[in-house]
Amino acid sequence: MQLWLIPVFPLVGFLLNGIFGRRLSKAAVNAIAIGSVVLSFAWVLKTLAGLGDLNAAHTEQYFTWIQSGTLNIGFDFTVDRLTAIMLLVVTGVGSLIHIYSIGYMAHEGGYYRFFAYLNLFMFFMLTLVLAANYLVMFVGWEGVGLCSYLLIGFYFDKKFATNAGNKAFIVNRIGDFGFSLAMFLIVVHFGSLDFGAVFSSVGGQSEATLTAIAFLLLVGACGKSAQIPLYVWLPDAMAGPTPVSALIHAATMVTAGVYMVARSAAIYTHAPAAMEAVAIIGLATAFFAATIGLAQNDIKKVFAYSTVSQLGYMFLGAGVGAFSAGVYHLVTHAFFKALLFLGAGSVIHALGGEQDVRNMGGLRKKIPWTFWTMVCAAVAIAGVPPFAGFYSKDAILMAADNHAHWMYWVGVITAGMTAFYVFRAIFLAFFGEYRGKAHPHESPWVMIGPLVVLAALSLAGGKLFNIPEFLAPMFGPPKETNNFGPMIISVAFGLGGIALAALFYLFKPGLPDQIAATFSGLYKLIYNKYFVDEIYDAAVVTPVVAGSREVLWKVVDVAVIDGAVNGAGSRARGIGGVLKRLQSGNIRSYAAWVLLGSVLLLFVMGVMGGLR
């Protein structure tokens, strides 16, 4: 079925734009970049149409990559139902965001560079989801990390952007370290990295082994999907252009961790301790990120913490055994969170770069298309039935309720906070009086178009795509739950969050400041993101930098390494200084040495018993 064509289209786009883009017109760059991704999307559709019901995985083997002893790693791609969903999300949402970028990036420098990186990202992301073994997946995994770094630091003349890129890259290194160790363990115990081979022989392994592998994979997933304790890079990653935030840091790359956990479901279901850890980490992340989101003023930061929080939901779903619910939320989240970011980008574009919601307000009339599409996303993420977020969030919360009641309640409270902070941003930006100085103007149609499509998907995507049912052959059918009560409660919390936001920011605008003043300690804690960055800085970054400076630089480098090199040099010079006295040029001293030598020789021969 020529699966390889799917990632190769964007790769060709990357090469063309990367090599010749500087000399091409913007129209040509657009045609190459968007054309390659849309072609890829079309090829995905054609491939999936040709593959039928996909009850069995379709694998294509291209070449043997590594052969060493009994270990044989091929460069293989595979498509099953899970991959099909990921392919559609990545290429579909990716195409929309590429189109949107034409408008958003129209006035930015480095136009061709931006699209080249974006295409390269698509290539690696598609490699990641198509991979038929862990190593090929790891190639995509590292590649998307690289593109993430490049695109966060896209405005490389700004110090904070390059710092944010470095932070993302370095924090991801910790996760990738866990992923590599997990792969080594898999090779040792399974003798293969192929998904098929590994998952079919899971039964023969001890639980301790599987738990270790699952935990290490979880470390990798935490890094990529921004879960506690490795989530700190994602909010900073908003330094990149907004379409990047939408594509990489909301819809696709950050969900790679969820995809990986779902892909490794066979391992996780045999490692209950690791499953519990996934659920707890996911729940904790969802809750804490949501609380931070309550008090952020940068519109992109609000949505960034919201992304961290929603990724936590997906982990919660996977952790309580509802992998299909986690993937369900991944898909709906890709719709509404990409829409929120693109909408935020449209607002920022309209205001000429303003990101602080305190300087917005009253934009409802000025940029109506952006406003209405963002409201669609907001009701979807708030879990208002019958929109997309309601279905997926409900599926996760029901699964959590079956697993443990307290998880359900924390999840429901988080859902309330989610509704609150999203609508807080909406009310602050679009209602009331305009507080900024720029002259807002509606974005061009090339930006509005993708917003409208995503708005339709955010509204109808949940009902339209019943993903748990589609994934039932892989993860088992979703548990039938008719507990109407918990569903009503979660919806009520969502609506309550919206109502509270309306009360705070529409009807009684003074109230939030009063509350913030009353609970000033708590407010400061949340406003400063629990000081996690500061704690990491004091606990990890400063000691590492100080250790590098005081020990590695001043002791190891200067004293040991330089000392060894310089010492070897000066020893040689010292010995040479002694030896050069022999080479005096004085004939008589040579003769004396010759005499001495021959006398010694004779003496030795005499002692040894003479010549025979």
Add this chain to the structure above:
Amino acid sequence: MTGVPLSWYLTLSAVLFALGVAGFLLRRNVITVFMSIELMLNAVNLSFITFSYQWKQVNGHIFSFFVMVVAAAEAAVGLAIILTVFKNRATLNIDDVSSMKD
């Protein structure tokens, strides 16, 4: 072989050689140094002849003739050098003609 025993010749040869070495190392006068070298060569010649006589073989004789020829040639060249040095520098002290070394 009657009369003088072999060891006496060899002892004489060793003594002459030692004198040559001592003269070569200790004296400063070029001519004395030169004569010391000749003395060493002849000391070696003496031991060649001694062993040749001892083993009744002609090799030692032939060798000593070679040494004499070389010594004669050396004397010719060496004395010419010494004469030239003396003409140019008006000295026979070998420590004063070390300018090539510096």
